[in-house]
Amino acid sequence: MTKKVRILVIDDDAVAGEFLQEALSRAGYEVDVYTSAREALQGELAGYHLLLSDIRMPDMDGLQFLSQVHERWPQLPVILMTAFGSLETTMEALRLGAWDYISKPFSPEAIRAMVRKVLEVRELQQHWIQGQPEDRQEAHFIGSSAVMVDFYKQIARVADASASVLINGESGTGKELTARSLHRLSARRAKPFLAVNCGAIPETLLESELFGYEKGAFTGADRLHVGLLEAAGGGTVFLDEITEMSPALQGKLLRFMQNGEVRRLGGHEAKQVEVRVVAAANRDIDAEATAGRFRADLLYRFVIRLQVPPLREHREDLPQLVESFLKKWGYPTVRISDEAMELFMAYEWPGNVRELENVLRQTLLLSPFALILPENLPPKLRSVRPQETSLLTSLEAAERAQILQTLEGSAWNQSQAAQRLGIDRKTLRTRIQRYGLK
Secondary structure (H helix, E strand, O other): OOOOOEEEEEOOOHHHHHHHHHHHHOOOOEEEEEOOHHHHHOOOOOOOOEEEEEOOOOOOOHHHHHHHHHHHOOOOOEEEEEOOOOHHHHHHHHHOOOOEEEEOOOOHHHHHHHHHHHHHHHHHHHHHHOOOOOOOOOOOOOOOOHHHHHHHHHHHHHOOOOOOEEEEOOOOOOHHHHHHHHHHOOOOOOOOEEEEEOOOOOHHHHHHHHHEEOOOOOOOOOOOEEOHHHHOOOOEEEEEOHHHOOHHHHHHHHHHHHHOEEOOEOOOOOEEOOOEEEEEEOOOHHHHHHOOOOOHHHHOOOOEEEEOOOHHHHHHHHHHHHHHHHHHOOOOOOEEOHHHHHHHHHOOOOOHHHHHHHHHHHHHHHOOOOEEOHHHOOHHHHOOOHHHOOOOOHHHHHHHHHHHHHHHHOOOOHHHHHHHHOOOHHHHHHHHHHOOOO
């Protein structure tokens, strides 16, 4: 982070506040301390990057403080601290929007690690979720639903680990984007990120692509070729569609992951290489291993498993995704009608975000106006009947109840309700229609 990170600590115990101030200041953060939550709320908190609050305090407890912060500054992360933890308190803290929860006593290292991870996720939201990437030439995740925020947290938690990662997910969900995100958030970011599609290259070529070859190793090898594993030294190699790799090559990859040695084709000397291996599979890799088509011992070499959520599990992100694509392609004034958006929300999206992108491109060609109507959509979306979609899941039911309660509490002022919910007004309108709220 280029600018100074500001953290606010609220704890009625002055000694505890001083402990946190010293522990976090040593990590380079600028830390202010209050002994009263009510006093802290009298100021403008938008200038802070993170709040840490005790739960048990005399004038206003941490849960009440969290509720008010979430209402007034919905994007500001809060970590709650307590020496009296319970399952009920933890669930209530998370329900009210706490980003994390830590039990006292804790070490300076533990609180610094938690703060670092929360700030990394906050950075994800600022630069990716809001569509404001640091590098505008690279693709980034879009979406601020609970499902996606939880996924961003998983990425942030494992990004700096050296362990190999296996990314599972349906086609079009963004597995390579996940791999690039892991690399970008890690200490390896300055080193190479090299990707290869194992299903798009013949086996003999794939082996030489990964491990390299010496001059004269085979007919046509007129020069030395450094393989991806060696070229990415210190960085990350991404193996897409790893289930397409032949058993023989799987064995060679296993040996590399065990001892870190690369031997080029036609060569006799092994070179030690330090590189992180990230792989992706759109097949059920466990079933492939059970059937004997994928080596179980290689599968167990992938210590971390990530599952990219399919689009149908976070449809509430559709308005944000659509708006992002339209802006990216130079159509910032084009709008999706509420009726058309209902069809988008009801469709299953088997091809996920990649299919959404394809549908939008088709629609822009078919629509002569700045407002996209249902009749402008491809037939597969026009045939969807929103009223025939499945019953609300328990999560959707809870979201519906929360939106209804917020609307009633704000006298159905949609702008005020959207602000309290931490979403934009367009997204709120879509959810009002989706849940049939009146």
